[in-house]
Amino acid sequence: MTDLLSLLSWGGGGWGRLLFQGLLVTLGVAAMALPIGLVGGLLLALGERSDRMTLRWFCRLWKTAFQAIPELLTLFVLYLGIAKAISGLAKLVGVAQGWTPSPMVVGALALGLVFASFAAEVWRAALDGVGRGQSDGARSIGLSKVQALRLVILPQALQLALPGLGNLWVILLKDTALVSILAVPDLMRQINLAVASTREPFLFYLVACFIYIALTTVSERLLRLATARQRSGWVAALTERG
Amino acid sequence: MGANLLVENASALIEGTLLTLALVCTALPLAGLLAVPLTIGLGSRSRLIRGPVRAYLAFFRGSPLIAQLFLVYYGAGQFRPTLELLGVWWVFRDAFPCAVLTFALNSAAYTTVLVRGAINAVPKGQIEAARALGLPSGRIARHVVLPQAARLAFPGYGNEVVLMIKASALATVITLFDLMGTLRLIYSKTFDLTIFVWGALIYILLIGTFRTVANLIEQRLFCWPKV
DSSP states (O other), rough: HHHHHHOOOSTTTTTTTHHHHHHHHHHHHHHHHHHHHHHHHHHHHHHTTOOHHHHHHHHHHHHHHHHHHHHHHHHHHHHHHHHHHHHHHHHHHHHOOOOOOOOOHHHHHHHHHHHHHHHHHHHHHHHHHHHHHHHHHHHHHHOOOOHHIIIIIIHHHHHHHHHHHHHHHHHHHGGGGGGGGTTOSSSHHHHHHHHHHOOHHHHHHHHHHHHHHHHHHHHHHHHHHHHHHHOOOHHHHHHSSO | OOHHHHHHHHHHHHHHHHHHHHHHHHHHHHHHHHHHHHHHHHHOOOHHHHHHHHHHHHHHHOOHHHHHHHHHHHHHGGGHHHHHHHHHHHHHHHHHHHHHHHHHHHHHHHHHHHHHHHHSSHHHHHHHHHHHHTEEEEEHHIIIIIIHHHHHHHHHHHHHHHHHHHGGGGGGTTTTHHHHHHHHHHHHHHHOOOHHHHHHHHHHHHHHHHHHHHHHHHHHOOOOOOO
């Protein structure tokens, strides 16, 4: 038993330090994917309410496709596709190729695009929830379309969207484990390496599960706090039970 | 050229798709069966029952499916003598039953939360009215609560099925040649990216077909007015 625990220790033969580094990479991937997903989702949601029919259809098609295709497939296509495009481009320009895309960046991009396709639904519902009167009112006091969106609609929509986006964030945290397939040195990858070298799959995969559970649980707590704060301010949120 | 690739690999793609469907169609009913005691347990008044159920749900909903898959497939090997003694080693020996088991355990957790939520969302007045009419609690559950909960849970369950179809692609990481695994195999032979595009279209087609059927069932089954 102590032998098993020493496998997880920080220094000297333990995997603690490497697992921690992996955890940082995992958080890095999630942190890169999040802005892509949030902004992409908002753009898709706005595109879906556009006056132009082609744009509406394009956004709907894009959204449906990324929602339906398995994350693993999106990850592969994007990684291999971008690598191929780069080498093709290099050949076209006549530069010696030798540059491959960073799997971490491509992984984050892929997860961000998937996030965006689901966030589009959340944003759409939130924008619908703000109500027509708000945008009509903003326009009638002389704000431009963009100003109305930025100053009046979005602050209100964000409040409505927060719980839904929070759920997507938790899903994103778990999905980051998939980038280990592209050999990104995230938590899952480090765990796989640890298993390969120690032959203790049960211990390490169990540890992996518990670390991810800790991440998702902390996220859920913080999100609940943030939602409560929106309603009643920080003091009330911190004193509220839960 | 793209269509050629499709024709040449048609049989492999069909086999892969069938394996994907087999995974989904075995895991989902199993998950449904597991979800029944879990749902009842989650609604229990006793902490001794609710606690373990909550822990189960937290574990399977809080960690990535890929980690669970590795845990079951590679982790079980360490307990081979015990599992052989119990006569269940055959489940853990091969990748297919392992994948089905993991998917079922995972999906059962999500289904439980969904169904419990639907049951709790049935208006209390419905139950009070049924009790006032003198219905015994078993019949209240069967004729009043469950039909309404089923309607509330149905759309969410549809999403769960779609997620299961997508998640089944993970089976490829434990050596199964489901649709995703087949695509990777074909790519490693041809280095032609279009195979992934065809693969994506097959997944979209599978999910689109399911959605259409689910919508038809929903309209047929739940045509009675909402309370």
